[in-house]
Amino acid sequence: MSEDINKQYYSGPDGNSPFRGLGGLLRENIKNLTPYSSARDEYQGEASVFLDANENAFGSPLEQQYNRYPDPLQYNVKKRLSEIKGVPIRNIFLGNGSDEAIDILFRSFCNPGIDNVILVPPTYGMYQVSANINDIEARKVLLTEDFQLDMEGIAEAIDKNTKLIFICSPNNPTGNSINRDDVETLLANFNGIVVVDEAYINFSRQKTFIQELTEYANLVVLQTLSKAWGLAGLRVGMAFASEEIIEVMNKVKPPYNMNEASQQLALQALQNVDQVNAWIKETLTQRDQLVLNLKKFDFVVDIYPSDANFILVKTTDAKGIYNFLVEKGIIVRDRSKVELCEGSLRITVGTPDENEILINTLQNFK
Numbered sequence: 001m002s003e004d005i006n007k008q009y010y011s012g013p014d015g016n017s018p019f020r021g022l023g024g025l026l027r028e029n030i031k032n033l034t035p036y037s038s039a040r041d042e043y044q045g046e047a048s049v050f051l052d053a054n055e056n057a058f059g060s061p062l063e064q065q066y067n068r069y070p071d072p073l074q075y076n077v078k079k080r081l082s083e084i085k086g087v088p089i090r091n092i093f094l095g096n097g098s099d100e101a102i103d104i105l106f107r108s109f110c111n112p113g114i115d116n117v118i119l120v121p122p123t124y125g126m127y128q129v130s131a132n133i134n135d136i137e138a139r140k141v142l143l144t145e146d147f148q149l150d151m152e153g154i155a156e157a158i159d160k161n162t163k164l165i166f167i168c169s170p171n172n173p174t175g176n177s178i179n180r181d182d183v184e185t186l187l188a189n190f191n192g193i194v195v196v197d198e199a200y201i202n203f204s205r206q207k208t209f210i211q212e213l214t215e216y217a218n219l220v221v222l223q224t225l226s227k228a229w230g231l232a233g234l235r236v237g238m239a240f241a242s243e244e245i246i247e248v249m250n251k252v253k254p255p256y257n258m259n260e261a262s263q264q265l266a267l268q269a270l271q272n273v274d275q276v277n278a279w280i281k282e283t284l285t286q287r288d289q290l291v292l293n294l295k296k297f298d299f300v301v302d303i304y305p306s307d308a309n310f311i312l313v314k315t316t317d318a319k320g321i322y323n324f325l326v327e328k329g330i331i332v333r334d335r336s337k338v339e340l341c342e343g344s345l346r347i348t349v350g351t352p353d354e355n356e357i358l359i360n361t362l363q364n365f366k
């Protein structure tokens with residue numbers, strides 16, 4: 001660890017966290033931003049005639065009525081999430097998918113052309129894309145051979161302009177969880193924000209970092225309703241963080257970032273915890289079965305341990321298998337061009353029928 005250079009930004013002088021609040025991290029323009037004030041924000045009390053937002057007062061040409069703008073801060077959905085997650089509403093941000101939360105973190109904290117973020121590939125591709133869109137340097141510190149954090153490499157890559165570190169756990173595309181102690185070391189020693197993306201946490205044996213929010217003021221946990229909750233089409237992503245960080249994200253987001261249909265349907269879906277838990281259980285059983293069946297093929301070199309609803313499978317001929325499956329109408333993800341994933345395909349666990357079709361089809365791959 002290059003202690004002398006990085007001490008100020010990475011390691012607390014007396015073992016205490018060097019994180020000193022958001023003051024020095026926020027972009028100046030965001031610190032001074034007056035957020036958009038929506039029509040409904042500007043009155044107090046009860047009202048029954050709304051002539052303030054230029055909506056169509058007659059209704060919508062649909063059975064359901066969507067002629068009114070939705071709640072900008074999605075109170076009802078957050079209230080239900082707060083019950084499920086055990087996190088106060090003030091610590092929850094909702095986005096149009098967690099991809100929106102990722103983008104908002106860049107826009108809030110990173111000065112284009114000046115600041116940088118740390119990425120630890122192979123990992124989820126949107127961190128790099130969001131960095132590129134926002135003109136932010138992404139410093140890449142490759143995971144180790146066993147897909148864990150290179151802690152020395154990360155310490156060396158951090159400098160005074162490093163604002164965010166993205167850790168995906170369980171990690172996409174490798175499927176494993178990142179060692180908890182390492183993430184805590186980063187949280188305790190980095191004076192920027194550590195984003196822990198838990199898109200696949202419902203499938204994991206590891207516990208969520210949400211419970212650490214009271215411990216670390218520089219923690220942002222991302223989760224989504226797109227995976228275990230089966231609502232990818234609704235685009236509902238969550239960020240959990242300190243009240244200070246959530247306030248910034250709410251200021252920067254577009255006023256009506258989650259539409260009324262998504263809010264209503266998400267709220268309805270969030271009553272069905274038992275159904276989702278049953279699917280998670282079934283997915284894990286199917287994952288184990290899929291691994292057993294895939295291991296029998298001689299073109300399968302290795303299957304990496306997974307804490308998610310997909311597996312990374314190292315093969316002798318990723319491109320050949322991929323093309324063969326496409327011809328048969330089965331789509332998996334070819335990750336063979338990704339560093340440390342050479343020869344590998346990422347396969348999502350499907351229904352029992354889908355998994356059987358996959359295995360039966362692969363019997364015919366020569």
Ligand SMILES: Cc1ncc(COP(=O)(O)O)c(C=O)c1O
Nearest residue numbers: 097098099124172199224226237
């Ligand atoms: C690690 C990770 N984070 C975030 C996302 C995006 O989630 P959302 O659908 O909420 O935008 C994905 C989607 O594949 C993902 O794999």
